[in-house]
Amino acid sequence: MKIRQVAWEDADAMRLRARQRAEIAVRYGTEDSEPGVAPSAADVAVFLLAHDPDGVAVGCGGLRDLGAGVGEVKRMYVEPDRRGSHAATLILRALEDWARSQGWTRLRLETGDRQPDAVRFYTRSGYERIPNFGAYAGVESSLCFERLL
Numbered sequence: 001m002k003i004r005q006v007a008w009e010d011a012d013a014m015r016l017r018a019r020q021r022a023e024i025a026v027r028y029g030t031e032d033s034e035p036g037v038a039p040s041a042a043d044v045a046v047f048l049l050a051h052d053p054d055g056v057a058v059g060c061g062g063l064r065d066l067g068a069g070v071g072e073v074k075r076m077y078v079e080p081d082r083r084g085s086h087a088a089t090l091i092l093r094a095l096e097d098w099a100r101s102q103g104w105t106r107l108r109l110e111t112g113d114r115q116p117d118a119v120r121f122y123t124r125s126g127y128e129r130i131p132n133f134g135a136y137a138g139v140e141s142s143l144c145f146e147r148l149l
Helices: 011-028 087-101 116-124
Strands: 002-005 044-051 057-067 070-078 106-112 128-130 142-148
Touching: 002 087, 011 044, 011 057, 011 070, 011 106, 044 070, 044 087, 057 087, 070 087, 087 106, 106 116, 116 142
Parallel strands: 070 106
Antiparallel strands: 002 044, 044 057, 057 070, 106 142, 128 142
16 A cells, blocks of 8 residues: 545545545435534645555545644545555554644544444544544534544
8 A cells, every 4th residue: 555645636535535425424314414614625734545556546534733733634534345454544644644743742533423443443543532522512423532642
């Protein structure tokens, strides 16, 4: 797997984000399950893609700058047939490395109560459950996590 930084508007990034949103819509039964402000080119500091040995983009993830040395993981996704390939781990570690290079000291994220696979992945990756923050405060279906860098 090769990880590379791309623009938010990159065609593969847009394709993978659309697939991520479609999967979330199926799990939650709604097109708009985003409790907070959806990420955009204006507020995502970095966006990464994972490419397989054939150069096919199979996963993605980005970071939103929350200020005060804190970032938020956004739009983590790996194609279903590529899960278990370590693509998600490589993306997340590359995001953490990028955050450290910017002087950030922690990363936060939100996932939902219908995503036990995501909860397992983030917990295995060293993220610990925290009280819901920001737009997720008071949202019962949101589960928030944080990792000190």
